[in-house]
């Protein structure tokens with residue numbers, strides 16, 4: 197038993213040791229400066245420290261010291277021992293180490309693993325179809341994401357549910373290109389679907405970009421809504437992807453995605469609310485604003501074009517599934533951010549006016565007080581008992597004597 201405890205204690209020590217010596221993962225945005233701190237280094241020279249880096253720019257380990265020359269414009273050691281990379285590039289991905297000795301002789305090592313990223317532009321659906329024909333493969337559109345690093349991935353969604361290519365009803369053709377100079381990625385993803393009878397009349401498609409680094413946010417395209425026709429127009433009525441209704445997926449979680457993220461939008465901007473309720477068959481989705489149902493036909497996407505003050509509020513969606521009760525998403529609030537036109541300028545002018553007014557009042561009060569004080573001092577010259585008190589006050593405030601005050605103290609009777 198004691199042996200077991202000892203082993204556990206040792207394992208704990210080893211784990212902690214691993215955490216201490218393990219590389220610290222750093223992600224840095226391409227083109228931005230990066231500062232890596234050399235732990236344990238004295239904050240000012242003289243310092244005993246050495247930086248070592250092995251990146252896409254170095255053949256092997258490159259050594260940099262505070263006394264040494266800066267390395268071109270790529271990296272240099274700052275006076276406080278930190279390493280500065282003024283503008284990080286793809287070639288700066290790699291390992292960075294610093295070994296520092298403190299004034300008391302203690303050695304500390306810092307290990308960093310640096311990865312870089314670039315956020316691509318908002319993905320877009322180019323050449324979208326205007327309508328789909330049931331029973332035959334249709335091209336829905338091509339989703340394009342440009343200028344990202346690392347590559348990341350594109351995925352398609354139908355009515356808020358991720359579409360998985362199955363080679364039958366849904367297929368995706370992907371292409372990844374790399375810019376020869378910048379090294380940034382452009383992704384293309386072309387979606388083909390074969391809608392079959394018996395489903396939604398107006399399926400909504402959207403596409404999203406998932407970054408190649410963890411903990412970075414996905415980016416979504418604006419959704420496109422298409423009309424599905426049966427093979428004989430007007431004959432058998434509208435159809436939808438039957439491949440999607442062949443099986444049943446229970447409704448797990450209803451999620452409300454807002455674009456732009458955070459729900460803050462400028463006056464006249466566009467907000468897209470997408471209710472993600474992945475279930476088969478697809479649930480009916482209704483919208484709620486400030487606790488009241490919105491009088492709209494059911495649908496997974498709520499588009500607010502040209503947002504005005506009346507659109508501000510708290511939104512949520514409710515998914516109703518035949519086999520479950522209704523399920524509500526979390527709420528998001530839509531708000532307007534400072535606009536430059538109309539009311540914005542008026543508010544600014546009003547605030548400036550108030551501030552200006554307050555400033556004038558403060559100035560007036562100051563002038564009056566100053567006058568009173570001068571008057572009082574004038575009186576004090578004739579009342580020497582009060583003089584000591586005033587000296588004390590000045591000493592407390594620890595202010596140098598003004599010429600005027602000196603005059604009053606020497607000029608006493």
Ligand SMILES: *[C@@H]1O[C@H](CO)[C@@H](O)[C@H](O)[C@H]1NC(C)=O
Pocket residue numbers: 218219220221309
């Ligand atoms: C850093 O990333 C590597 C893989 O890239 C991982 O194995 C390691 O645990 C990470 N270290 C930390 C401290 O997160």
Ligand SMILES: *[C@@H]1O[C@H](CO)[C@@H](O)[C@H](O)[C@H]1NC(C)=O
Pocket residue numbers: 231233234274276277278
């Ligand atoms: C060293 O200086 C840089 C830039 O002035 C700063 O960003 C960094 O945090 C400093 N490092 C330490 C360890 O104080």
